Amino acid sequence: MSDAATQSEISAEIDALAGRGGAQPKLDYPPYRSSLLRHPTKDPQHADPETIERAVPVFGHRDVDPLEADLTIQHRGEPIGERIVVTGRVTDAAGKPVREQLVEVWQANASGRYIHKRDQHPAPIDPNFTGVGRCLTDQDGWYRFTTIKPGPYPWRNHTNAWRPAHIHFSLFGNQFTERLITQMYFPGDPLFGLDPIFCSITDQRARERLIARYDHELTVPEWSTGYRWDIVLGGREQTLTEAE
Amino acid sequence: MTTPGQTVGPFFGYALPYAGGEQLVDRSHPDAIRLHGTVLDGAGDPVPDALLEIWQADGAGRVSREPGSLHRDGYTFTGWGRAASDRTGTYSFTTVRPGATEPGHAPFIALTVLARGLLDRLFTRVYLPGQDFAADPLLSALPRERAETLCAATDPEGLRFDVVLQGERETVFLNHD
Ligand SMILES: [Fe+2]
Numbered sequence: 001m002s003d004a005a006t007q008s009e010i011s012a013e014i015d016a017l018a019g020r021g022g023a024q025p026k027l028d029y030p031p032y033r034s035s036l037l038r039h040p041t042k043d044p045q046h047a048d049p050e051t052i053e054r055a056v057p058v059f060g061h062r063d064v065d066p067l068e069a070d071l072t073i074q075h076r077g078e079p080i081g082e083r084i085v086v087t088g089r090v091t092d093a094a095g096k097p098v099r100e101q102l103v104e105v106w107q108a109n110a111s112g113r114y115i116h117k118r119d120q121h122p123a124p125i126d127p128n129f130t131g132v133g134r135c136l137t138d139q140d141g142w143y144r145f146t147t148i149k150p151g152p153y154p155w156r157n158h159t160n161a162w163r164p165a166h167i168h169f170s171l172f173g174n175q176f177t178e179r180l181i182t183q184m185y186f187p188g189d190p191l192f193g194l195d196p197i198f199c200s201i202t203d204q205r206a207r208e209r210l211i212a213r214y215d216h217e218l219t220v221p222e223w224s225t226g227y228r229w230d231i232v233l234g235g236r237e238q239t240l241t242e243a244e
Numbered sequence: 245m246t247t248p249g250q251t252v253g254p255f256f257g258y259a260l261p262y263a264g265g266e267q268l269v270d271r272s273h274p275d276a277i278r279l280h281g282t283v284l285d286g287a288g289d290p291v292p293d294a295l296l297e298i299w300q301a302d303g304a305g306r307v308s309r310e311p312g313s314l315h316r317d318g319y320t321f322t323g324w325g326r327a328a329s330d331r332t333g334t335y336s337f338t339t340v341r342p343g344a345t346e347p348g349h350a351p352f353i354a355l356t357v358l359a360r361g362l363l364d365r366l367f368t369r370v371y372l373p374g375q376d377f378a379a380d381p382l383l384s385a386l387p388r389e390r391a392e393t394l395c396a397a398t399d400p401e402g403l404r405f406d407v408v409l410q411g412e413r414e415t416v417f418l419n420h421d
Binding site (some may be wrong): 053101130176177180 | 286349359366
């Protein structure tokens, strides 16, 4: 780690690349050091989707127990931290709801620690929180999770690197080609501008689509705060040519 | 208005892989084959923290509409599977050879690649060995040596397919938009 960059060096790299990519993450994004040897160097090849790619795997009630949508009830006791509801609607680029489709989430606990064995952050593990949930969207494309607000956590991209608090999301759309793995963030996080993963989406308005909105209507009296985050899948080409 | 992607990160291992994820059919299925290979980075080193998902038609080219991929019953072919690469960068699925879903086109398995360090998911296709490149719209659109990165090789257990994220022998990745 002797050659680890400082935050100001990384921030200068982030600034130099601002606006150089599009509305999706720039795969070749050196400020995120792990991407150096893991990004393709050749342009993607266009392929018209075939029947299998226009279809999508089916998940149902055999796959997902409704209780898996509540990450606060997986153990004997209540997890520590701010209880939150995260909910929103999943649609495709044409605005059609993604119905009865699988949504998976995983996250750190309130102190920024994952259960994962590779997480070495010396913050406490919460014996009452695993941080993994699943649900199926409803007939109108809505998903809903009850969980604990995750904490920010350090990582070793550079010296004093910290990830903004986030929840990892995995989504399937109405077609196989709409598959999305992403991260949801919380409003006003002071770490946004310092984080090479968030900033790899070099279009600022596009990356702000990853930030949930606090919604007092979703806040449950005497119980939890509420966040709204809608997800739009597919149609990436259109996004690039949109005159925003 | 599309929601952007982000890397799957390093900590998906306790969340996304699940028991039976890599078994689209039981090993005792008469047509069972192994689809396996190594995920490699631009230095030729194995990628031990990748996640691969496959989606395919059955042997007759039919697309399954059956749920049950997350809790397999051992009989239903759902067409979808998920496997993480291991410490040596290798992954393995048990499945069947797909039939073509469009007449005359070469049959393939659709593959999604995710990894720490990879900022968005990648799509590619795993074609069965011995295809007529000229007859297939994608294989014929690529220079021969590029098209070959999409073709599995036959090995004693079934099919071998390496995913090369970067470099000379980089796998062809696809854009479907
Ligand atoms: Fe994370």
